[in-house]
Amino acid sequence: MTDASAAPQDAPRLAETFAEVEDALLSRWPETRLEPSLDRIEAFTELLGSPQRSFRSVHLTGTNGKTSTSRMIETLLRALDLRTGRFTSPHLEKMSERISVDGEPLDDEAFVRAFNDVAHYTHLVDAEQEHPLSFFETMVGMAYAAFADAPVDAAVVEVGMGGSWDATNVIDADVAVVLPIAVDHAKYLGEDPATIAAEKAGIIKPGAVAVLAQQTPEVAAVLLERAAEVGATVAREGIEFGVSSRTPAVGGQVVSLQGLRGRYDDVFLPLYGAHQAQNAAVALAAVEAFTSGTLDDDLVRAAFAEVTSPGRLEIIRRSPTIVLDAAHNPHGAEAVAAALEDSFSFSPLVGVVGVMEDKDAEGVLAVLEPHLTFVVCTQNSTPRSMSAAALGRVATEVFGEDRVSVVPDLAEAIDRAATLAEAGEAIDVSIGAGAVLVTGSVVTVGEARGLLKGRR
Structure with a gap:
């Protein structure tokens, strides 16, 4: 007779409910505890069959604006009839908000399934590595596996912190988006914007298009140097693309955007602030770079009119x-x-x-x-x-x-x-x-x- 208690101690405990997944993830290293290395996430994704290689991607870094811009990029890609995955952090109200497929966060059942799909491998990585997988690394593995399983045509992925050694950086994105860089997380990333930019520039990969929001001169120099090093094409806000005009309006603003391949006028954006207009210009350029073509005017207007960004004004x-x-x-x-x-x-x-x-x-x-x-x-x-x-x-x-x-x-x-x-x-x-x-x-x-x- 088999005694259930004699099961191997390192066997994964599969979850049955959302609360159990939440508990299992929160029992791991928190997002605030960092050990700069891609070793664990690389070992993890390798065991998962390198799911991140099964879809094209847009990767975003920067100090502020990542989530709003991610949501805009995803909305534009979905308007082009592409199936999308989106990974953002942190969440506002519920952990599953971080992983979206087809524009919607995973429901409780799908979130449990995504966790159980990778749970078989987490303990293997824990046993082999000096430090166990963190909460964030596990979430990244869950997201990439869920995107591959869907399967998605394109993933929009926001870094957790930094760039080079952020767990998301096991993808080689077609388009790397760098939003404005300022000082934040100084303890981990550095005390000045240029040092921080060197870390964030790590998401710019050979052959990619680097879509750069307006930056201070010292930050721009670091990003351009990285792009030159790896042979990435550069698109800069204020030069290759940007906001041509904006007028505050009821419920948001009306903007004219100069894209990489066309100008789009009278675009209603249901979000407030010049920073959101700039995010929209960056999102537009990123999607033009991703698709290598001009977008239909009506499609762009319809997509931006649908954009939401909870918790942002x-x-x-x-x-x-x-x-x-x-x-x-x-x-x-x-x-x-x-x-x-x-x-x-x-x-x-x-x-x-x-x-x-x-x-x-x-x-x-x-x-x-x-x-x-x-x-x-x-x-x-x-x-x-x-x-x-x-x-x-x-x-x-x-x-x-x-x-x-x-x-x-x-x-x-x-x-x-x-x-x-x-x-x-x-x-x-x-x-x-x-x-x-x-x-x-x-x-x-x-x-x-x-x-x-x-x-x-």
């Missing part, structure tokens, strides 16, 4: 208006501030801010200060969150004591801010056009989104 509620934006570094906050000036006339605008411990909280708050009448400092539910009290001390230095309150519970913080926005006279501002901006972290915004969607 997303109006989640009215009366008062509540806007969510996942800006988590000064560069991202600058884009939000410019969009607020450009597209909205909220008065008062009350901020609900929750940031991660390792982020430049003072830098983010300093950028937002001229635009916020009042700020409610809060925190999200993760251990990595800066405490509301610590953030409050930083905010008091930036805003002054009279414009800051500290409310650790996120739901209460949003309620406090909504009350202040609705009762503008309490802070000497006219009633009627008040709004709340929830920002500071993808996690904070994801948790707020979950709370507010339930109330709509």
Whole structure:
């Protein structure tokens, strides 16, 4: 008689539910713990049969804008009747958002199946390598295997962090997209943009097309040097492609985009801010490079009109208006501030801010200060969150004591801010056009989104 308890200890435990997959993945090294190497992911994908070689891909890096641009690229590719896979990170509300096929995140059943398909091999890699597979590496393996299994015609893949040694970089993408580079994750990537650019440039592969968003001169020099080294073709925003014009409009903006092979006028983009218009130009150039052809005007207009980017200047509620934006570094906050000036006339605008411990909280708050009448400092539910009290001390230095309150519970913080926005006279501002901006972290915004969607 066989005793089930005598099964090999290293045999994988297959999951039956989404919660079990989540638990198994979260028990691995978190995304914040890094050991710069492609050894584990290369061993993992090799055991999986190198699924990443079965589809063409567009690979994106940069400091901000990756997820929005990924969603735009995917929407354009789907309009061309290509079957797509999309891998993005981090997620806003649910882990399975990271892996999409045909424009939709994997449902619970498909997510469990994707995990079980690779679970047989995770323990083999763990046993052979100095360090076990991380959460992120396992997710990348799941995504690439799911894309191969679908099968997809094209994958749109966003790096997790950096480029050269990011786990996603086992693909050799046809098109490498580099969005604007600024300082973030300095502990891992470097203290200045040029050093960070050298790491991110690693996604530019021999023979690829490198689609480069507008960069500072020192960053551009690093990227161009890498492209020359590997023989990649370069397309630069402001030279080979770009935004010809943009006008804020109800629900977004109307843009004219100069692509690599054509100009596309009167394109409605249902997202706010000049940065999203620039993301759209980058996405268009990436798809033109991927398809090697001019796109139909009507197809481009129809595709961009469908684009969504949850948690990116997303109006989640009215009366008062509540806007969510996942800006988590000064560069991202600058884009939000410019969009607020450009597209909205909220008065008062009350901020609900929750940031991660390792982020430049003072830098983010300093950028937002001229635009916020009042700020409610809060925190999200993760251990990595800066405490509301610590953030409050930083905010008091930036805003002054009279414009800051500290409310650790996120739901209460949003309620406090909504009350202040609705009762503008309490802070000497006219009633009627008040709004709340929830920002500071993808996690904070994801948790707020979950709370507010339930109330709509």
